Amino acid sequence: MARREFSASRIPGFPTVAILVFVALYMPILMLVIYSFNAGDSIAIWEGFSFKWYPVAWNNEQVREVTFRSLTVATMASVIATTVATMAALGTTRRRRTGGQTFIYLMINQPLMVPEIVTAVALLIFFASIKVATGYQGLGYLIAAHSAFCIPFAYLPIRARLEGMDRTLEVAASDLYATPWQAFRHVTLPLLMPGIAAGLMLAFVTSLDDVVITLFVKSAGQDTLPTYMLAQIRRSVSAEVNAISTLLLLLTVILLTAFFLLTRKRD
Amino acid sequence: MPKENAIETRSSRKVYGAGSEAVVALDDVSIAIRKGEFFTLLGPSGCGKTTLLRLIAGFETPTSGHILLNGQDITDVPPNRRPVNTVFQSYALFPHLSVRENVGFGLQMKGRPASEIGTKVERALSMVQLGAMADRKPAQLSGGQQQRVALARALAPSPEVLLLDEPLSALDLKLRKEMQSELKRLQHELGITFIFVTHDQEEALTMSDRIGVMSSGRLLQIGSPREIYNHPVNRFVADFIGETNFIPADVHDGTATIAGDIAMQVAPDSPQGRHTIAVRPEHVRILNDPAAAPMRATVTDTTYFGTDSHVRMLLQGGTEIVARYQSEAAGGDAPTTGTDVGVSFAPGSVQVLQD
Ligand SMILES: Nc1ncnc2c1ncn2[C@@H]1O[C@H](COP(=O)(O)OP(=O)(O)OP(=O)(O)O)[C@@H](O)[C@H]1O
Numbered sequence: 001m002a003r004r005e006f007s008a009s010r011i012p013g014f015p016t017v018a019i020l021v022f023v024a025l026y027m028p029i030l031m032l033v034i035y036s037f038n039a040g041d042s043i044a045i046w047e048g049f050s051f052k053w054y055p056v057a058w059n060n061e062q063v064r065e066v067t068f069r070s071l072t073v074a075t076m077a078s079v080i081a082t083t084v085a086t087m088a089a090l091g092t093t094r095r096r097r098t099g100g101q102t103f104i105y106l107m108i109n110q111p112l113m114v115p116e117i118v119t120a121v122a123l124l125i126f127f128a129s130i131k132v133a134t135g136y137q138g139l140g141y142l143i144a145a146h147s148a149f150c151i152p153f154a155y156l157p158i159r160a161r162l163e164g165m166d167r168t169l170e171v172a173a174s175d176l177y178a179t180p181w182q183a184f185r186h187v188t189l190p191l192l193m194p195g196i197a198a199g200l201m202l203a204f205v206t207s208l209d210d211v212v213i214t215l216f217v218k219s220a221g222q223d224t225l226p227t228y229m230l231a232q233i234r235r236s237v238s239a240e241v242n243a244i245s246t247l248l249l250l251l252t253v254i255l256l257t258a259f260f261l262l263t264r265k266r267d
Numbered sequence: 268m269p270k271e272n273a274i275e276t277r278s279s280r281k282v283y284g285a286g287s288e289a290v291v292a293l294d295d296v297s298i299a300i301r302k303g304e305f306f307t308l309l310g311p312s313g314c315g316k317t318t319l320l321r322l323i324a325g326f327e328t329p330t331s332g333h334i335l336l337n338g339q340d341i342t343d344v345p346p347n348r349r350p351v352n353t354v355f356q357s358y359a360l361f362p363h364l365s366v367r368e369n370v371g372f373g374l375q376m377k378g379r380p381a382s383e384i385g386t387k388v389e390r391a392l393s394m395v396q397l398g399a400m401a402d403r404k405p406a407q408l409s410g411g412q413q414q415r416v417a418l419a420r421a422l423a424p425s426p427e428v429l430l431l432d433e434p435l436s437a438l439d440l441k442l443r444k445e446m447q448s449e450l451k452r453l454q455h456e457l458g459i460t461f462i463f464v465t466h467d468q469e470e471a472l473t474m475s476d477r478i479g480v481m482s483s484g485r486l487l488q489i490g491s492p493r494e495i496y497n498h499p500v501n502r503f504v505a506d507f508i509g510e511t512n513f514i515p516a517d518v519h520d521g522t523a524t525i526a527g528d529i530a531m532q533v534a535p536d537s538p539q540g541r542h543t544i545a546v547r548p549e550h551v552r553i554l555n556d557p558a559a560a561p562m563r564a565t566v567t568d569t570t571y572f573g574t575d576s577h578v579r580m581l582l583q584g585g586t587e588i589v590a591r592y593q594s595e596a597a598g599g600d601a602p603t604t605g606t607d608v609g610v611s612f613a614p615g616s617v618q619v620l621q622d
Pocket residue numbers: 283284290291292310311312313314315316317318319466
């Protein structure tokens with residue numbers, strides 16, 4: 001008998017388990033999307049197809065306000081996080097290897113490993129003391145908090161891109177009369193762009209759906225879209241939330257598809 | 268005024284790493300490369316050829332010693348301020364730029380006006396016959412075409428010295444031969460100093476004005492291809508370039524004695540004492556009549572190569588030597604195994620080696 005390579009798909013019961021996992025992952029989301037088109041206002045009883053919840057959500061002044069706040073925070077935080085992450089990635093890959101490298105990676109990726117609730121409490125206490133000292137109550141706290149936990153998400157694709165880059169190209173640029181800044185500007189940066197764009201999108205999506213840290217850090221009247229939805233669902237279950245979720249889902253899928261296409265393309 | 272040297276290295280030494288992991292990549296290399304010459308660095312893998320080029324280009328600073336360009340010390344000048352360009356072994360073309368932008372990169376960084384960049388890029392591209400490919404990206408070119416873009420890119424800013432790090436090693440034999448003559452023609456036309464790195468001895472012999480042979484970070488010998496081939500200074504050089512017979516000998520006053528009593532003339536300034544002599548296989552003559560020859564040998568093996576045969580023999584005194592036997596010229600087939608033959612060495616072909 002010919003020897004065959006090991007393949008997980010030949011383990012008995014593998015197809016069943018795989019199907020169950022996919023059902024568990026996508027069934028609830030599918031239900032959510034379907035019920036966003038429900039004609040009635042229940043999220044459990046189907047009363048016919050309708051688009052009505054989308055205009056309802058759109059015309060809700062509060063929904064618009066929190067959406068705008070979410071987008072503001074996500075945009076600011078992802079830009080800040082990506083800028084910091086780009087510099088961190090340059091710092092960790094464009095220097096001589098030293099023993100501290102692993103430690104630095106751990107430090108940068110800390111938000112991925114520390115439980116979110118711990119970070120949330122720490123930020124609450126930290127920002128509270130600043131609030132007392134300065135009296136400032138604005139959106140800055142949320143933006144700062146989001147920027148911090150988005151850094152590793154932006155950092156990872158950028159570092160991957162930098163590590164895959166041929167260092168000889170930068171040497172070639174300096175050979176061809178480019179100053180270090182010109183070499184960065186004309187060679188490193190353009191080649192890094194797909195990584196930076198991917199990092200920006202990941203950071204944006206991560207910020208957009210954060211609940212835990214936002215709940216702890218936000219001041220009164222600073223609901224973002226996810227915390228607003230959470231509050232709504234607690235009060236009364238409405239198909240309006242389904243419509244908003246579906247739109248968020250659509251936005252995320254678009255961004256993640258773009259991320260996938262950007263990181264896959266190799267030149 | 269004496270002709271200036273384009274590049275000079277003075278006791279240049281390069282050590283990578285430190286402590287127990289230190290690697291001496293270059294050990295006290297002093298070399299003077301003349302203006303407009305085609306100079307080749309030849310040596311086995313890991314002997315420090317690339318390191319020497321990197322020092323000249325400015326990508327590395329020597330651990331000690333100096334680098335001079337036109338007599339000026341440039342040891343501490345960064346690469347972007349040296350009028351020296353490199354053709355990298357991996358080509359290192361910028362993947363996000365078109366062929367035209369790649370070739371124009373150096374001039375653009377120098378801040379030349381667009382009109383000048385345009386004409387110089389066109390000229391460089393036509394020099395390597397790639398005018399039709401100007402708008403392509405490097406990924407859309409064949410290996411040979413990429414190689415020529417790399418050459419055009421390095422030549423476009425009109426450097427004083429061009430460094431080529433094994434630029435042909437990735438090409439197949441036919442393309443390689445073509446590029447060899449193309450490089451030679453370009454160098455002749457432009458009059459730029461070329462420093463060319465290879466580990467292919469044939470490439471070095473056919474292309475160079477002078478060759479520097481390196482081994483383990485040291486420069487062993489500098490000379491014209493003819494000098495290096497005919498008068499290698501030591502066993503390594505003789506062995507690395509072409510095939511050679513090595514025979515132990517006693518050397519005194521211009522005479523080398525082998526196998527106890529066979530004496531032959533060597534250069535009067537040869538080193539004295541117990542040494543090895545080197546004779547190329549094509550300088551070993553085979554005579555069918557042993558009595559008429561100064562030395563006798565027994566054929567142990569004959570290999571046929573078409574135009575010539577390699578005849579392996581046991582020379583009297585017990586040393587094995589190889590002769591290149593040209594059937595046409597000798598007017599007969601090579602002697603068969605077991606035959607006793609006479610042997611002589613062509614006059615002036617015996618070289619006494621330093622070690
Ligand atoms: N960055 C580096 N760090 C440590 N050692 C190095 C470094 N670069 C080169 N070396 C060592 O220095 C020596 C010379 O290397 P170099 O690249 O100059 O050799 P080469 O003659 O160009 O070889 P090849 O023909 O294989 O390209 C080698 O032993 C190599 O291992």
